[in-house]
Amino acid sequence: MARAPSSIVIFSRQRPCRTCRNFSTQIRKLTVERKEIEFISEGIKPNQNHELPQSVNQHFTDVTKEVAKIMRTKSNWEQTLMLDFPSFNFTDPQFFWQLLKQQNNAFLSLRFFHWLHLHSDFVPDQVSCSVLFDSLLEAKACNAAKYFLQVSSFTPEQGSLERYICCLCDGGMVNDALDVFVKFKDIGICPSIATWNSALLGCLVVQRTDLVWKLYHDMLESRVVADIETVEYLIRAFCYDGKFMKGYQLLRQVLEEGLVPRNIAFNALISGFCKLRNFVRVSELLHTMIAKNCAPDIYTYQEVINGLCKNKMLLNALRIFNDLKNRGYSPDRVMYTTMIHGLCEMGWIRNARKLWFEMINKGILPNEYTYNSLIHGTFKNGEFRKARKLYDDMRDRGYGETTASYNMMITHLCLCGRTNEGFELFKEMAQKGIIRDVISYNAVINGFCKKGMMVEGKNLLNELLAHGIQPSSLSYIPLIKKLCELGDMKEAKQLWNDMQNKGLKPMACDYDHFISALCVRDHVMDGMDWLVVMLKNKLRPKKKTFETLIKCVSHCGRLDVMSRIVYYIKMGICNSLVWKFDMKKMGWRNKRPESFFKVYTRRRTRSVGTKKEELAKASKRKSLFKVYTRRRTKSTGTKKEELAEGSRGKSLFEA
């Protein structure tokens, strides 16, 4: 696959006109074309060796008018034409010209051509073809243009072909556009930079960055000089691929050359660095924008506020939001919705309501997104009745007929124990023809499981699979969790295997369902086996998992198992980066791992034993622990060796 090279050639055309996307200004007007046609037609005399008499031309004009009228008004125009003009020769190229000029409608002309072609293999002459083709392009009818090109097999001139590429890209038919590029390559002609850019944008819009890079590779091969618009698309493509740093480096590179891309490139980068939680860079980008006379727009701030909210930095988001208002920017509906959603997500429902009424007072009406955000927040706040009322309000306004709305409502109904109502909505979706996706199914499956309705839950999972919907791990986990609770470990394991056979990776907390179910039934060793599986899958166990195990271990006094847990902590996890990060957060970096051990023993013994017992046990454990620390330090520490030692450790414990 083609990849973007690290550096690119820049042509210093700061703001290129968008040749290919603005048909009304860039493409010659159809009226102009018509004049040209009339002019040319005097010189070309298709099928005739002499001038047509004026009377014949007049006759054509009359007939074309009549034909146009019939085509516009009658659905069975083909028959009507045959009946009304039984002896007329429609295949006369002169007549087709006349029709093109008269009808002023590319689609009607195309239909007429299609009819003629079906009956007589009629193909208009080159000039008519290009007029028709160009007007189809002007009408952005890429499918029609493609069809016409195939059937008439005429060769458009280079300009038309380039506009054809733009038209295809506008209509999302990027693969066809790429085929035209191949044609250009074959005849050794290089399209203009505007056409390349239009194609890059087309690929970007349909989220095919692989094609962006392929095109860019071809561009470099054709020695086309990229311009700032190209750079914008490449930055956006990098961001789409999640390679924000590469996009950023490209931006730096062009800024150094004195070129500034449009806001949208900055916005994409800002959105990316928000995702990475790199707000220092976000701030730097904002400053760069201002310095380069590229004032951040409402979309820019939208990205910033969205990023801050998603990272739970609500106060910062609110500050910027209020600053904007104070500085005279008026937040739009999207901005209000984003802010309300952020507040609801964090449970700040009162502030969310305040903004809700503020926007209504400003004359901005909430839309479906706003309603959904506030309903979500109201549910989270446990106010079922209020949420229900808001939902009815939304329905009264004609919103709520989308999958996302239904899913939100079903999820919350199921969460607050109203699974039946949720299921009713789920059925309503099917009746109304609203698509039910994996989230809809998962929500109801979860609801059924919560109520212990396992048969219904399993049926729904099977229905989901039967409908060919790609399940997610959340389609299985509620069932597995409940089965574990009920003690049906066999069935739970069966579903667990089904899930993994579908390539779905469970998360670390999903193992807890098995571990706690086993611990409840005093099967500590089996619980340990699950821990081992987790570690083998390079999953970082949650603190809760250890707590569950340790509680159980202490309950049945299996000190041997306890030391094995500590062994795993030392052997398996301490070396992974993730764990180190967690250790750092827990404040025991540079401390000896015993402290971790102590935390758990202390917590446990408080609830169980007396202080004397505690001390005695602790010292015993400590000595056990020391054995293993010593053993571990002996090993030189390559991963393989550690794994080998891990398995030896296991057998030691079980002996």
Next chain:
DNA sequence: ATAGGGTTAG
């Protein structure tokens, strides 16, 4: 561009 599904901390 904005809405729908699970994690963690004292």
